[in-house]
Amino acid sequence: MKYHHLLLAAGALALGAQGATAQDLTVTSFGGAYGAAQQEHMIDPYVAATGTNILFEDYGGGVAEMKAQSESGNIQWDVVDIEVIDLERACSEGYVAVIDHSILPPGDDGTPAAEDFIPEALHECGVGNIVWSIIFAHSDDAYPDGGPQTIVDFFDTENFPGKRGLRKRPQVNMEWALMADGVAPEEVYEVLATEEGQQRAFDKLDTIKDDIVWYDSWSQAPVLLNDGGAQMVQSANGRIFAAIKDEGAPFTMIWDSHVYDLDVWAVMEGTEKMDTALDFIKSATMTIPLSGMQDVAYGPTRRSAQALLPEDIKQDLPTAHLDKGLKADGIFWADFGESLGEKFNEWLLQ
Amino acid sequence: MRAFPEYFTFWHIAGHYALRITAYIVLAFLILPILVIVPLSFNAEPFFTFTPGMLALDPEAYSLRWYNEIITDQKWTLAIWNSFVIGVAAAILATVLGTVAAVGLASPWMPFKRLITALLLSPMIVPLIIIAAGMFFFYTTFGLVGTYAGLIIAHAALGVPFVIITVTATLAGFDRTLFSAGLSLGASPVKVFWDVVIPLIRPGVISGGLFAFVTSFDEVVLVLFLAGPEQRTIPRQMFSGLREQINPTILAVATLLVILSIALLVTLEILRRRTERLRGSR
Amino acid sequence: MVKAHQHRLPPEDARNAAREVRARRLRAFLFVAPLLAFITFAFVAPIASMLFRSAYNPTVADLVPDSLQALADWDGEARPSDAALTQFAIDLKRLANDRTSGQLAEEVNRFLPGTSSVVKSTARQLRRVEDTTLADTGATLLLEANAAWSEPGIWRALRKAGQTYTSSYYLTALDLEQTRDGSIQQRDTKIYLQLYSKTLWMALIITLLTLILGYPLAFHMAHSSTSHANFLMVFVLLPFWTSLLVRTTSWIALLQTNGVVNSTLMALGLTGDPLEMLYTQFSTIIAMTHILLPFMVLPLYSVMRGIDPSYMRAAMSMGSRPIPAFLRIYLPMSLPGLSAGALLVFIISVGYYITPALVGGTDGQMISNIIAFHMQQSNNWELAAALGSLLLFLIVALYWLYDKFIGAGNIKLG
Secondary structure: OOHHHHHHHHHHHHHHHHHHHOOOEEEEEOOHHHHHHHHHHHHHHHHHHHOOOEEEEEOOOOOHHHHHHHHHOOOOOOEEEEEHHHHHHHHHOOOEOOOOHHHOOOOOOOOOHHHHEOHHHEEOOEEEEEEEEEEEEEEOOOOOOOOOOOHHHHOOOOOOOOOEEEEOOOOOHHHHHHHHOOOOHHHHHHHHOOHHHHHHHHHHHHOOHHHEEEEOOOOHHHHHHHHOOOOEEEEEHHHHHHHHHHHOOOEEEEEEEEEEEEEEEEEEOOOOOHHHHHHHHHHHOOHHHHHHHHHHOOEEOEHHHHOOOOHHHHHHOHHHHHHHOEEOOHHHHHHHHHHHHHHHHHHHHO | OOOOOOOOOHHHHHHHHHHHHHHHHHHHHHHHHHHHHHHHOOEOOOOOOOOHHHHOOOHHHEOOHHHHHHHHOHHHHHHHHHHHHHHHHHHHHHHHHHHHHHHHHHOOOOOOHHHHHHHHHHHHOOOHHHHHHHHHHHHHOOOOOOOHHHHHHHHHHHHHHHHHHHHHHHHHOOOOHHHHHHHHOOOOHHHHHHHHHHHHHHHHHHHHHHHHHHHHHHOOHHHHHHOOHHHOOHHHHHHHHHHHOOOOHHHHHHHHHHHHHHHHHHHHHHHHHHHHHHHOOO | OHHHHHOOOOHHHHHHHHHHHHHHHHHHHHHHHHHHHHHHHHHHHHHHHHHHHOOEOOHHHHHOHHHHHHHOOOOOOOOOOHHHHHHHHHHHHHHHHHOOHHHHHHHHHHHOOOHHHHHHHHHHHHOOOOHHHHHHHHHHHHHHHOHHHHOHHHHHHHHHHOOOEOOHHHHHHOOEEEOOOOOEEEOOOOOHHHHHHHHHHHHHHHHHHHHHHHHHHHHHHHOOOHHHHHHHHHHHHHHHHOOHHHHHHHHHHHHOOOOHHHHHHHHOOOOOOOOOOOOOHHHHHHHHHHHHHHHHHHHHHHHHOOOOOHHHHHHHHOOOOHHHHHHHHHHHHHHHHHHHHHHHHHHHHHOOOHHHHHHOOOOOOOHHHHHHHHHHOOOOHHHHHHHHHHHHHHHHHHHHHHHHHOOHHHOOOO
16 A cells, blocks of 8 residues: 555545534433433424434533533534523523524414513523423332432431432532421522521531432433432433333332423524524424423423323423422522532532 | 472462462453453343343343444444544554654664653653643644544544554664665665665554554543534543443444454454564564 | 764864764654654643643633722722722623623632622622713622622632732642732642542552552463463453443443342342442442553563573572562562553553543542543633643653653563
8 A cells, every 4th residue: 555545545534524524503402311302303303394414412411511612712512402500600601692582483373482482481591492390209119118208308318218319510409408408498599698508508418428329410310210329319300200101110209399490492602503503493492392392291381382281291290390399590500500519519529 | 280390399389370370360350341241232121231031041132222223323323433534544644754753763863862752752651631631722722622633633642652662663673774775776765765664664554553543543531622522432422321321332332342452453463473574583 | 973083084074974964863853853743733732731721810810900900009908999899890790791700700719719609699780780870889889789899808819810820720739728928828628639649549559459460460471382372462452452431331331230240249149239339439440450450461471571480490499489589589570560560550540530430439539530520510721730730740750750760661562
């Protein structure tokens, strides 16, 4: 073989790499059962209709990756599915772009978008996707005589021994710790804004620290319960729902002190594919795609989509349990996410 | 039973066998963990564990579904394509630059030889996380993060030391008078390089190139920091799979990679034997 | 050498000889030059930029230059002047509307933990205030937004964050801090030193384990017949050539709660409940020992292969017992391979990232993982750079010591 041919080949390969795999749009979301539902109801129809090539990536939530892209100027994602708990921060810090809601199409019943979406769903930087909830679930096999029923039980390692799977971040864990310690849901964020309140939450978490299994992404929660890595886990409600429904997993969901939140579609600030990204969001948040999210027990954020839900699914949606829950406070976490995140990591290393 | 020298006592012999057994246990420790994933990759269930059906050798408990997943999942096909493109391009870049440089380094006239050699080999001892952080800072200013070019350059830098080492080793057995002879016959240094030096050191060059390819093919830390979603490679895909959603597709990929490394090992062994034959040594 | 001959040669010849030498040196150098340029760009410059980054951070100085100017002659004791406060309120509103107030909050928070929420919530409140109102009553509004602005501490933190060149990241990386009078003291929480010592400790254990496992294997291989040794070598080289991710995957399959090891132990009745092995320090150490073992075996083998077994035989035939004979004769002869293997394994494990990240859980994390954490999660790139620089100094020092006492030439790749 002549060596300069190799050089040419290398050049050709490098060029081919650019040409053959250029993606039209990179969309990130949380993977697992939820990702599969989005793939089916939002991604696939859009790809079929427009021929746009979509790279559908998983990520674990949080703002760190967006921040790194934004601060280094390498914008690699285009559209992100983001929890409102993180959205407020991503928006006020300029990682995601401001979206003009007038571009959104009306609902299938003709209601204009501004009225069709529930109010919280139209955020300065995002367009509502689902209403969902962070609950905990336990494995029936681990507790044959009845498992934990309340958030107090979750923190009670004496009566309910076993590993607890929690997502590795302060969000929701701090709220749960305070509620388990007797703080009323409506006072949780007030208490958490004080130094003493934060210490109180850490002290409560300390009581179960040795029994905690930390995980990084929602899709791990049902896996942990299934593989025996944990006997109870914090999870997005849809993941446990899907595991019970699709695989007949012996899990029980507990709605006590659940923390409910919205998930929205947002666009990375500085992406070169702004138009395609907005076009995708328009399509993904129409009535029919949104109503598909009931597959994983998440409530759609358009009233016209809610109307399409079958009766029997409704008791599995977070909206049926709002009285037992706490609304996640995006503004609180925008202000405190960073400093509490830092304290949380120091606490982890102690 | 082999014969032992007569001054050997019982303890000598016991020690001899103990050593032998230890050596085989260590070999088992080296190899068994790699082999255990092969049967698991044919699991019909989405778990990393042997199901009762698998242990009973029930054919129903085995399936090729995870291999099918590799072919049908766009993320895996993209990752495989990326791994080969980046690996081959980085290996070629490292091999071309490294081979030419090794010839220079082998010259007795080379100035600052020790310093320059140390510099060129240093990517081998600096921890990847440090290289990755540094490259992230520096490549950002040139817009190289999230591009194929950036990854190819980064991986080529990691592969260079291996090329230098293997080519220098073959050059050590190379008779430098051949170079001078070529020059004295009126050929240009470049022509002598292509027509005389390269054919003689070819096995070293190829094994250096293979080392460089494997280095890139296996590398994940730099990919984690420098690649965008479009440049995800096989190890990167495995890494996120192991972190986020463990399923046996990873085991199927791992099995294929084991087969690939066996093929590489055989190739390298053939090359090594050729070098020895060419040099007429041993 | 050329000089020594000079007085014997006619000046013309000497000049020609010197020119010839220069030409040859240049020619040799030209062969190396392309690679040298490449490595300088692709590798050396990135390392240099990391070292630079660890002491250089212009973010705050770029974000609020006017406020820093206004704070320049503040004594650092009482609350700064109303003019300075107003200037800062104006700056903060501008940042809030540019959506860059988060960056400022993050930087100041590093010097006074808890400040980020103060900055962010104040920025949120000032965002809608009219410019003219702000120019008149900025100081009052700032204090109304959050009482923390009346404390001098937060302003000292701001001023400190405004320094473009700083040693503070190195201090943090060493669990130190600078007090107000400029002296340096230990921080209350010791995170990083603990992590460094844990990393070194784990690397040491891994090195010892690879040595204990690798030495008998290499010995056995080195003193087998060539064909047998080559056959056994396949079992060492196959793991060596197998992807690191594959080997880590194997250990996950082996060690997880319902994994192969636990199933076997339970089937044998050795344990009733599955042991927790994955996501611990134990799993990190065992997986890394497996992964790094070939790096110990290969140099040991190549040195041992060159040791003539007749020395040992001679000693033993003269009545020396095996262990003293081994310690006094064989061990010293195998030392070059042993030290090369140990250095390789130790250096590689100190900087290891992937395996601890995947199987380490919380207590199996090493220094590389915290560097990655600050690069990717907390986005404190300067601290990551400082931690990385310290790690780099450590490794260069180890390597230098090794080269000085043993000689780096012993390191071979199989």
